[in-house]
Amino acid sequence: MDLLRFITAGSVDDGKSTLIGRLLYDSKSVFQDQLDAIERAGQVNGEINLALLTDGLKAEREQGITIDIAYKYFSTPKRKFIIADAPGHVQYTRNMVTGASNSDLAIILIDARKGVIEQTYRHSYIVSLLRIPYVVVCINKMDLVDFSETRFEEIKNQYTEFAKDLGLESIEFIPISALRGDNVVDPSTDMGWWKGNTLLGYLEEVEILSDEKKHQPRFPVQYVIRPQTNEHHDYRGYAGQIRSGSFKKGDQITVLPSGLKSKIKSIDTFAGSIDEAHAPMSVTILLEDDIDISRGDMIVPANEEPSVSQELEADICWMDAKSLLPGNKYLLRQTTGSVKSAVKEISFRIETQTHEKKSADQLSLNEIGRIKIKTAKPIAYDPYAHNRGTGSFVLVDEGTNNTVGAGMLI
Template sequence: MDILRLMTAGSVDDGKSTLIGRLLYDSKSILVDQLEALEKQSKNKNSDGIDLAILTDGLRAEREQGITIDVAYRYFSTPNRKFIIADAPGHVQYTRNMITGASNSDLMIILIDARQGVIEQTRRHSIIASLLQIKHIVIAVNKMDLVDYSEEVFENIKTGYIEIAQKLNLINIQFFPISALDGDNIVDRSSKMTWFKENSLLEYLEQVEINKEINLKDTRFQVQFVIRPQTDELHDYRGYAGEVVSGIYKKGDRIKILPQNIETTISKVETGGKEVDEVFAPQPAVIHIEDDIDISRGDYFVHTDQIPTVDNEFQALVCWMDHKELVPGNKYFLQHRSKLVKAIVKEIDYQLDVNTLEKTPVNDSVKLNEVVRVTIKTASPLVFDSFEKNKGTGSAILIDETSNATVGGVMIL
């Protein structure tokens, strides 16, 4: 059974937490003792006598204010699929939290209040989805019960959003008229909106195809660990363990070890402790090679005709996540999957407005939640692709040298 990673986005009070609570409640993913606790804590009760938003708003401040502040992850499953949901805050103050939640998502659900229509926050969330290359967008027009389940209201919002999507090159978009509070078109189709002929939201989430997005063309395998048991039974065993980031690897393939730029041949591939004919993304694997080469954690195996960029300087978009401001010349650690290198932010080219995509100059420094284009230089060569071409090798994080806190999310250009 595969896993669909999705996140919800929307303005304050659009009903993100209530929608997730409804998915959990109606799919019977809540235990009896949780229900009893919910009933005691509920203030804003629905017809079932509970406040579904409490299921995801775990912080005391969130429950008191009725808003989402931090990213909350919830897990549930149906007979057809497993789900990991990231409930991300919608306010511009928490842009870093939203980008964190979106970075691992296959699909984004953007909620729109049927009374408000498309607003500035809707545009910002769509821009973030575009920047992070999220392939599937679901527009959930919530609170349809407050506009008398009007088809005209739904169609007007749909038309308005399609204009935004075309400008941002968002392609796979689905629209659902819903009421998270009452459960209309969430798990079961609503009898109050017979004009909507499509599946319910959960039925769509169970069926949406995500495996097509896996890159099987560009071969990228990064070494995480060198397995060298040196026991009597496995005296000559040397395997290189890691995850196949993209592509397919077979015995006999001619490969290059990067950044050393040395050619060799694959002698054996294993996964799950067994030798197999081939391994492919996103499988964990152990790859054996014919030659004895000095290979370390963070090195890459790639096919000789599919070479990525190897350089110690590159341009990137960075979402700044720290209260301590980013200043040109600051030094950090750069974590690029298994590879950790020292890095310096040489230049800050411009700031990208996540509401309009407008490029504005940066005066002195970069503040929390701002997205900027920068030039980064690393102490040793890095093997990478652009984020647009390959998310797995085109993303990284910046880490503060003193506190070890993650301070920036990096999308390589």
């Protein structure tokens, strides 16, 4: 079975945790002792409080909100799933960016009573910024608006209008009641007008293209293997995980950032040598020529090379209480490499509700903006819009070793 990673996002009390709890409960993915525990914790409007299946932190249970990203795993006969339940508050924007960075699909919840609000704009913008290709807009709490088709269409039209400028590839709308279970796993008996799919039905059927199909081949080197034993005296292999695409024995390749060229001699795995490997396999590549290659270098096809530069431009979500200022120095970590860097300029700050670009001399916690960076040595990368694996990076404060920013290269 293939794997679908998705994130749920929405404003506070839109029902994200309840929705995930309903998915787990109705798909029979909850253990009996978990059910017994949440039943003892009490009910909400006569229904089991399924939000407790994801709101695991004590502070979340006390406040009734999700603070950190909560990950849950479940499967059906058709597909395996990893769910990231994102916080709804503005001050936890960085947590949503973290959870969305590896997601193939985003579920955005809208309260049928409130419609599209500020957090809907914010979360939708982040989804578009992170290039999540598929979006499901679940209009929740339909039971509180008498399962009105008219209200559903109003919100659908409102969201569609503002989403035109976001560049989202695919948007699906589904009316649901997470608390009651309408159109989550089972079709609703109170919305006879709805002829579309249930949420789980859509999640099982949506086709997610793998990196192997979408992107050019990229192999960041993680480790150089030199056994130097009598049996493998001259063995020199370059180990790592293929980020995208596929490599074959005999392929002409280029090593970046040096630009040296060679040919793949063999591809080794724990089970033995193979003729072809593809993302996301972890392999060891041997070349026909002895080339100086180290951790952080990238092996790519000779005719499909990415950009190589020390001058970078990127969108960044700032994650530290200490503001980002021009001139600040950080360790930039991208794929398997690390390089010292300095922020040259803050081009603008982005108002995520209105998409306006405003001049800024600093970026504060949870703000998103565009910056220019200079690195101590060249790095190989693809624009994030073309390859999320090689176009993303984090900035690390060398003094505290804290991750202070998550970026997407332009």
